[in-house]
Amino acid sequence: MLKDRISKLKGYGPKKEKSLNRLGVVTIEDLIEYYPRGYENRDNPLDMDNFDSDKKYYIQARVEKILDNGPYSNNFKLRVKWNNRIINVMFFNNKKYYVNKFSIGDEYFFYGKFSREYNQMIHPEFVKCDDKKAADFFGILPLYPLTEGISNNDVIKGVKQALDNIVPESLPKGTIERNRLLDRKEALKNIHFPKSPQQFKAAKYRIIFEEFLRLHMGLMLINKSSDVKEATEFQYIQEIDKYIDMLPFQLTDSQMKVKEEIFSDMCSLKSMNRLLQGDVGSGKTIVAFLSMILSVLNGYQAVMMVPTEVLAVQHYESFMELFGKSFEVALLTSSSKKKKQIYEEIKRGEIKIVIGTHALIQDDLEFHNLGYVVTDEQHRFGVKQRKNLVEKGRAPDILIMSATPIPRTLSLVLYSDVDISTIDTLPKGRKKIVTSYVNNKNLENMYKLIYDQIRFGRQCYFVYPLIEDSELVDMKSLEQGYKELKESILKEFNIEMLHGKMKNDEKTEVMGRFSRKETDILVSTTVIEVGVNVPNATVMVIENTDRFGLAQLHQLRGRVGRSEFQSYCFLLSESSSKISKERIKTMVNTNDGFVIAQKDLELRGPGDIVGLRQHGVPDMKMGDLFKHREILLKAKEEAEYVMENNEVGDLSGVVDKFYQEFSI
Secondary structure: OOOOEHHHOOOOOHHHHHHHHHOOOOEHHHHHOOOOOEEEEOOOEOOOOOOOOOOEEEEEEEEEEEEOOOOOOOOEEEEEEEOOEEEEEEEOOOHHHHOOOOOOOOEEEEEEEEEOOOOEEEEEEEEEOOOHHHHHOOOEEEEOOOOOOOOHHHHHHHHHHHHOOOOOOOOOHHHHHHOOOOOHHHHHHHHHOOOOHHHHHHHHHHHHHHHHHHHHHHHHHHHHHOOOOOOOOOOOOOOHHHHHHHOOOOOOHHHHHHHHHHHHHHOOOOOOEEEEEEOOOOOHHHHHHHHHHHHHHOOOEEEEEOOOHHHHHHHHHHHHHHHHHHOOEEEEOOOOOOHHHHHHHHHOOOOOEEEEOHHHHOOOOOOOOEEEEEEOOHHHOOHHHHHHHHOOOOOOEEEEEEOOOOOHHHHHHHOOOOEEEEEOOOOOOOOOOEEEEEOOOOHHHHHHHHHHHHHOOOEEEEEOOOOOOOOOOOOOOHHHHHHHHHOOOOOOOOEEEEOOOOOHHHHHHHHHHHHOOOOOEEEEOHHHOOOOOOOOEEEEEEOOHHHOOHHHHHHHHOOOOOOOOOOEEEEEOOOOOHHHHHHHHHHHHOOOHHHHHHHHHHHHOOHHHHOHHHHOOOOOOOOOOOOOHHHHHHHHHHHHHHHHOOOHHHHHHHHHHHHHHHOO
16 A cells, blocks of 8 residues: 555545655655654644744634625635634635635634734634534644645645555564664654654654664665675785885875775785775875785786766876886776777786776676776765676775765764775975955956966866856856856956867867866866866866855865965855855865865755765655764664674565665
8 A cells, every 4th residue: 555656545636646746755655754844833822912923823713704805805804803802814815715714603713923013813724613623723733845736734634644554664673672663653643743742752763763774774785795705815015116116206194104004905814995085186096096006016907987087087197197108007988999909908907907987887898807996086986886896806905085075974874894094184385275255346356366377377267067058047157157258358368168068089188288288267067076187277266156065166176276386266156045155154264175074964964975875875854964973873783783683684674675766
């Protein structure tokens, strides 16, 4: 019954079903898991000596007179008697509907806001006192997210019908008893229609606990399915020092520390599964390159997968510039030429290092002896994609990299089985990026600074969220911005566009010209968000800042400040929203990626920071990884207990749902 479509419920015809489908409610089970966005307590009677005109109250009153405002008015007005006092009740814009709802002499409950100035209750909800529905009029009323064609009462009626069905328990008896949880049906009833604050609290705890338990169980099963008994064997080969000495710069103390952690892990008897995190520009890629070289010196192939072709090309060129003559290295993307030849050379083991995009996980690509796998900007890849690449080797060591620092709360969930290395300092000589908020009042000053920077030989990025103008969204597009720059004081400089709709070869050419300083200003979308490294670029301008999350703004800002030159980031926004102001304030006040990641977690939730869906992590309908950390940890303990005591069978419903939702 719960798997039936909601059209099975009484009163849910095609129109209402279609409206609910837009909200993601397809089955009856979806409806009982469509939780209220808030609640309204109707147990507060109106007190004329002590009331707030912005709050709602109820009265019990008798209709004394029905007033007619004339044929040209669509409003409807009653005069009612309440506590020996005559007051007015006003309804707007639907006289035809209300005229048949009331009879003189009958008593009604009214619930709404009261205006002392006009001595009236304005557009209240109501029910006749002797109506059988009157009992449901009071108490705590759930308020649901709605869309056109669906009222709050429609959802309430549907949920009540759905809860009349048998609602099977989804957790094993042992889990419920150990954690003192309400049973599922009782929890669902009290989350929709709380009997008391205590029951509501217990219901919310139960639902959040189950969401977190499902999360932990799913991730543990993924990790368990990836377990291997034998590790790839590496040894520390002294020749690696030669490649460190070849670098045109000295590694920072933090890079050296992390390099030793990775090398030690690679040379241990267990398979390495390590996260390398560090702020933008901290030098993670060089450390990854050195670990790939150690793998090759041990006779294995190494691969690095990145999310975009622009980044793949850049990493390939960087590697070739530093170490290219020492190894056979291939670039493999969807637009690579001579793919068949590259595939054959990889299969024969002639190519030792491969740097590429999703093209690396094609079924027909085979490695000779893949021993080391690096994924850069790992949150851009799904669990299945990373697993497909790893399975091309026997038991390769794994290094995943992220320039988005993971707050501790999330790392406990996502990386409980992963060792974490952190590069926490920037290379010597780097200066703090000066970040400023810009609106129309100080726009001219920004243009003057950019003009001077380019005159000094530097370069600039302008980033826009949209390529073309849209009737649906009121914001400046890349094309409009490009046109304006061509007519501004910057028109004398070389300006080019870069965006995702361009062909890969064209994007590579544009980026190449910018890297070679042939272009002064690059007008781009977020295609340059990750990894792009042009040390000569010192100015980043981000249009419509409120369209980006904090972590994304920090990534974009990280495209500058990559040399000894002073760099600048300008955040353009006309938004007056509280969240937008908070984001800008955070960006202006700090360059610390860890502080920014934590703030982003608070403001926007985890999905915007590390791509939780890409990890195979279900959406949390009620649980919040930041606010409900204690429940998160208790659910983790329970998941570990279940796994250790082989109770997974009892949780088949939870696990099946996880796999069904995310097709892992």
